[in-house]
Amino acid sequence: MRPTDFTVAGALAALEEGAISAVELTRAHLEAVEALNPRLNALITVTADQAMEAARESDARRARGEARPLEGIPLAIKDLFCTAGVRTTAGSRILGNFVPPYESTVTAQLRRDGAVFLGKANLDEFAMGSSNMTSAFGPVENPWSRRNDPGTRLVPGGSSGGSAAAVAARMALGATGTDTGGSIRQPAAFCGIVGIKPTYGRCSRYGIVAFASSLDQAGPFARTVEDCAILLRSMSGHDPKDSTSARVPVPDFAAACARSVKGLRIGVPREYRLDGMPAEIEALWRQGLDWLRAEGAETVEISLPHTKYALPAYYIVAPAEASSNLARYDGVRYGLRVEEKGGDLRDMYERTRAAGFGAEVKRRIMIGTYVLSAGYYEAYYLKAQKVRALIARDFDRAWERVDAIVTPATPSAAFAMGAKMGDPVTMYLNDVFTVTANLAGLPGLAVPAGLDAEGLPLGLQVIGRPFDEETVFAVGAAIERAADFRALPRVRAGA
């Protein structure tokens, strides 16, 4: 077996049996990165030397009988997580040379558990986007392409597009992402892999470059549901450095993947049946529900009446928080500075931010500044927070009748690079199925379930109760078993 084809669980077993070493596993992935990254642009920074060093240490530890839960597992880290001593750009010019002196809690926990970091994955600038086209370090190419049109390069989705592409192309066994409106689940679906955004508060946000603090959550990507469960366990837990991280026990998520779904009630929200949704997505959704019924689950039609207002509410709340969070990029303490000779401080701020931020980030800062400005706060921001409360209440009511909710993950398969760029709102509609879970703070998982007529992956989404990722994993694993998704992207290690 090619080392890059392992699952995380399979690699851990092979390492334990001595069938492969961490050095061999890491080297194979670094070779895949070297071969594929020039084309895919999935990683902004490759940390080959540090990875090999970590792999050697990992083998030594295992030899001493001190193997940790992720001992020797090579991962890609979204370049939104601060990594001490390794450049962290957030996909932005304004942080193009930023080397954090500290480590994010999530990456510190992954290191604590023995993971090996291959490098920093590309993303939409400040995680604002659904295509990875807004990165200051260039777009990422989806390793998948259309069966009858292989020349058209497709987006991997976003914002965690580099993470998803790297895992799909077998440049890494898993990756970290963040999800503010769908930034893990949409790229996972577009790249035919699994990704979960856990409950808000499950993972610490400390050391993750902030976008919208009440919506941002970290989560893993991997090629199986079980692998995501393994990675999430290491990433989770209360952190005194993030007061919004929850003081709740971290269960053995992987064990939950083997749970039966028999007797579970699965909600099917009627508002997620969109006009003009491709027939194959509707069909895949029905197929997914059939699979779950065949396993003994019961499907229940439910209503989430405020669904259509989720995206507009999100595009007030998220830009408002972003405009506040991104005020810190002032050219004084870190990051880019642009000044004109003789210019004053304010002129320096304005030139720095004009040169440092890309078009989408500027748009969102402007929207956020406007909706928070005097005279508009109530009409926009407060109104959006009330609508957000209604969206959360829709889910509360649903949980009285169902144990999990299953929907499509995205309204389409991956689209061409450059498409949907003309009108910001068209791009925003990508997150129509995912954004509700962010607004309500709920866990959501995307799992590949089939291919469209062009041979591109399509995903289903499982949404769960707060802090009930275990049921989400159980349902996701049941879909995964039934779908038996084995299709491979055209661009991948060893292909």
Place this chain on the structure above:
Amino acid sequence: MSLDTATVRRVAALARIRLEEEEVARLQAELNGILGWIEQLQSVDTEGVEPMAGGAPRGAPAGMPMREDVVTDGGIRELILANAPDREGDFFAVPKVVE
């Protein structure tokens, strides 16, 4: 509500983003497109609804725990200044603020 060019300039100034003259019209169109789409929220009846602040789902452990008000780190001046675009001694340096 539709933004005129003066408002676009004012918002950019509030956000401390320098706008070149040729950017104003494009931004105005884009922002109005987004705001026009957001406008549909006004049709939602939110009478008596408590606004949701923060991201914690209902059923999450209540409240934010207080910690002891003690210094937990310090003595890391060089680390803090390490990324400064400009410094003078132990200070961040900025362009002249007052004449």
